[in-house]
Amino acid sequence: MSLEIQDSEFDIVIAALQPNLTTFFEAWRPFFSRFHIIVVKDPDLDEELQIPTGFDVKVYTKSDMGVLGDTSINFSGHSCRYFGYLVSRKKYVISIDDNCLPAKDNGGLIVDAVSQHMSNLKTPATPFFFNTLYDPFRKGADFVRGYPFSLREGVECMLSCGLWLHNADYDPMTHVVKRNQRNTTYVDAVMTVPLGAMMPVSGINVAFNREVLGPVMFPGLRLRKDGKHRWDTLEDIWNGLCAKVVCDRLGYGVKTGLPYVIRSDVEAGQALESLKEWEGVKVMDDVLPFFQSVKLSTTATTVEDCVKELASIVKEKLGPQNAIFARAADAMEEWTKLWESHGAQSS
Amino acid sequence: MATTVTAPSPSAPSTPLLKDELDIVIPTIRNLDFLEMWRPFFQPYHLIIVQDGDPSKTINVPEGFDYELYNRNDINRILGPKASCISFKDSACRCFGYMVSKKKYVFTIDDDCFVAKDPSGKDINALEQHIKNLLSPSTPLFFNTLYDPYREGADFVRGYPFSLREGAKTAVSHGLWLNIPDYDAPTQMVKPRERNTRYVDAVMTVPKGTLFPMCGMNLGFDRELIGPAMYFGLMGDGQPIGRYDDMWAGWCMKVICDHLGLGVKTGLPYIWHSKASNPFVNLKKEYKGIFWQEDIIPFFQNVTIPKECDTVQKCYLALSEQVREKLGKIDPYFIKLADAMVTWIEAWDELNPSTAAVENGKAN
Numbered sequence: 001m002s003l004e005i006q007d008s009e010f011d012i013v014i015a016a017l018q019p020n021l022t023t024f025f026e027a028w029r030p031f032f033s034r035f036h037i038i039v040v041k042d043p044d045l046d047e048e049l050q051i052p053t054g055f056d057v058k059v060y061t062k063s064d065m066g067v068l069g070d071t072s073i074n075f076s077g078h079s080c081r082y083f084g085y086l087v088s089r090k091k092y093v094i095s096i097d098d099n100c101l102p103a104k105d106n107g108g109l110i111v112d113a114v115s116q117h118m119s120n121l122k123t124p125a126t127p128f129f130f131n132t133l134y135d136p137f138r139k140g141a142d143f144v145r146g147y148p149f150s151l152r153e154g155v156e157c158m159l160s161c162g163l164w165l166h167n168a169d170y171d172p173m174t175h176v177v178k179r180n181q182r183n184t185t186y187v188d189a190v191m192t193v194p195l196g197a198m199m200p201v202s203g204i205n206v207a208f209n210r211e212v213l214g215p216v217m218f219p220g221l222r223l224r225k226d227g228k229h230r231w232d233t234l235e236d237i238w239n240g241l242c243a244k245v246v247c248d249r250l251g252y253g254v255k256t257g258l259p260y261v262i263r264s265d266v267e268a269g270q271a272l273e274s275l276k277e278w279e280g281v282k283v284m285d286d287v288l289p290f291f292q293s294v295k296l297s298t299t300a301t302t303v304e305d306c307v308k309e310l311a312s313i314v315k316e317k318l319g320p321q322n323a324i325f326a327r328a329a330d331a332m333e334e335w336t337k338l339w340e341s342h343g344a345q346s347s
Numbered sequence: 348m349a350t351t352v353t354a355p356s357p358s359a360p361s362t363p364l365l366k367d368e369l370d371i372v373i374p375t376i377r378n379l380d381f382l383e384m385w386r387p388f389f390q391p392y393h394l395i396i397v398q399d400g401d402p403s404k405t406i407n408v409p410e411g412f413d414y415e416l417y418n419r420n421d422i423n424r425i426l427g428p429k430a431s432c433i434s435f436k437d438s439a440c441r442c443f444g445y446m447v448s449k450k451k452y453v454f455t456i457d458d459d460c461f462v463a464k465d466p467s468g469k470d471i472n473a474l475e476q477h478i479k480n481l482l483s484p485s486t487p488l489f490f491n492t493l494y495d496p497y498r499e500g501a502d503f504v505r506g507y508p509f510s511l512r513e514g515a516k517t518a519v520s521h522g523l524w525l526n527i528p529d530y531d532a533p534t535q536m537v538k539p540r541e542r543n544t545r546y547v548d549a550v551m552t553v554p555k556g557t558l559f560p561m562c563g564m565n566l567g568f569d570r571e572l573i574g575p576a577m578y579f580g581l582m583g584d585g586q587p588i589g590r591y592d593d594m595w596a597g598w599c600m601k602v603i604c605d606h607l608g609l610g611v612k613t614g615l616p617y618i619w620h621s622k623a624s625n626p627f628v629n630l631k632k633e634y635k636g637i638f639w640q641e642d643i644i645p646f647f648q649n650v651t652i653p654k655e656c657d658t659v660q661k662c663y664l665a666l667s668e669q670v671r672e673k674l675g676k677i678d679p680y681f682i683k684l685a686d687a688m689v690t691w692i693e694a695w696d697e698l699n700p701s702t703a704a705v706e707n708g709k710a711n
Contacts, residue, residue, distance in 0.1 A: 146560025200506030
């Protein structure tokens with residue numbers, strides 16, 4: 001059931017939180033050069049971006065965001081990439097943080113993260129039953145004994161979540177306590193996140209079917225002290241939980257695992273500053289039980305419907321607990337409007 | 348066949364973990380030559396050999412191992428009429444070993460499974476890895492994208508709720524296999540030359556609410572936490588089905604673990620699976636199972652265990668009632684199986700009186 005996916009159906013969306021992207025683009029050149037690339041500059045970044053030549057790149061800045069008119073959505077920091085999702089006209093998007101470079105696999109070969117994400121989206125996901133040999137569609141693997149035959153067709157994979165070597169995506173407390181710990185384990189597997197199982201989706205290295213999932217790929221949750229470091233944010237985590245609930249409801253798949261990227265140390269030493277007011281400690285404890293128990297109605301048959309319904313449930317159930325949830329619900333509703341007016345097109 | 352190892356390899360542990368708290372249960376119908384390769388890792392532990400097939404045959408246990416051996420005559424003698432729940436001519440008989448064990452932990456392995464090597468070429472001490480898996484918590488309520496957060500070098504990722512970082516007790520550790528993968532007969536026939544050469548360096552928790560096919564070839568579990576749920580069903584001689592023993596146990600076990608808030612891990616360790624059984628023979632055994640599993644899986648996916656069931660035995664008995672009621676309609680085999688499930692619990696409680704009323708955690 002492998003889909004035929006062309007390079008021309010992909011956009012690479014890069015959020016520029018730092019001005020000098022030379023090293024980044026040079027390292028990714030072998031893998032990026034055949035794609036159209038959207039670079040979205042953090043509206044809070046003043047310096048000019050430095051991007052090497054030889055790429056098919058379009059840069060969007062704060063002034064471009066003006067096309068949305070008056071919107072409550074805050075595109076600063078890591079959230080700026082979502083503007084890229086809005087303006088992309090491709091069916092699929094791959095997005096990688098600007099402090100990540102291509103990783104090497106266990107054999108020492110440089111990993112083409114883009115191709116791996118494409119492969120993840122091309123081959124079916126298997127959310128209804130866990131395959132103990134992980135992705136059964138991978139070469140050299142298959143469904144194991146005891147895997148029901150009726151479930152072997154799988155479903156379309158809409159979201160591919162990659163991982164990170166070296167500087168792993170930890171919360172600030174873990175960064176501080178384990179300041180010298182680096183992720184050196186390359187786990188050679190892709191797997192489907194089972195139906196009903198929730199996971200923290202990190203935005204550092206993701207790819208998705210924009211045409212289908214676009215309406216749910218929004219920057220919803222902003223912490224009061226949302227910052228420029230990944231550990232100061234939970235927007236991608238919130239986004240991923242919403243996306244997973246919607247995928248589960250509509251019968252789409254989510255994969256996790258390969259590809260790895262290698263994430264630089266640059267931020268690692270500064271986590272201590274974030275601890276003082278880090279709201280993230282408590283937020284997930286409220287958020288997760290909500291997502292585990294939320295049930296979308298059977299009348300919600302599109303992603304847009306699901307997002308609208310989810311937004312109203314968030315407002316009703318989580319909103320009273322913390323203003324950031326009420327704002328997230330508003331952002332979700334706002335996003336569906338923006339998506340309708342600016343996003344819902346493909347070429 | 349591995350050559351004899353006469354001295355412990357450098358990777359054998361100096362103080363074996365859980366030496367007096369773990370039994371190794373091995374079903375066999377042929378011989379136990381494979382133990383020679385495992386000697387450096389297994390010798391410190393007590394073995395329970397369950398001899399299937401002809402009880403008059405003598406199974407030679409390599410010297411130096413501390414073991415007890417049970418053949419069919421022993422099973423009949425010990426269980427009397429309840430022996431009917433223990434399969435004959437099928438490795439499902441191994442669960443008798445679980446029942447008679449007096450230890451907290453069990454590791455079970457097939458007699459065609461050998462020591463594998465990790466990517467660096469080092470021998471894998473599968474037992475040690477299972478013990479590590481069982482002694483560290485599981486994380487069934489939220490999937491950690493860096494897999495087992497308790498592993499050295501790993502941790503919980505950003506977004507993982509702090510209230511869940513203590514984890515749940517681990518009841519089962521499900522290991523994997525390099526070389527001959529555990530495929531069903533049709534897949535074996537279509538891909539007779541496929542070998543699993545991919546070493547996936549991860550242990551992970553199977554999320555709550557998710558079922559998986561549990562293979563009994565390389566399995567560890569906490570007998571005190573989940574033992575009574577590890578019944579390997581009615582297979583083999585006189586039964587319409589085979590090669591679904593571990594599957595059945597795995598589905599029952601997982602549903603009960605989910606209910607009781609216990610965790611199940613899968614992934615490392617790998618063993619080297621050397622023998623591909625005959626796919627035509629396998630097809631005959633599995634045939635009914637291939638069709639029945641289409642109904643069995645939805646059954647397990649939708650089954651609910653009453654809240655008041657707060658022990659494994661109570662959960663298991665409640666499950667057996669539903670098997671009888673819902674799966675009994677598919678084939679009378681399931682009524683027999685439901686009866687056998689009840690017999691199993693009766694036999695378990697008889698042989699393990701002190702654990703008959705042990706609470707195993709909060710029921711959901």
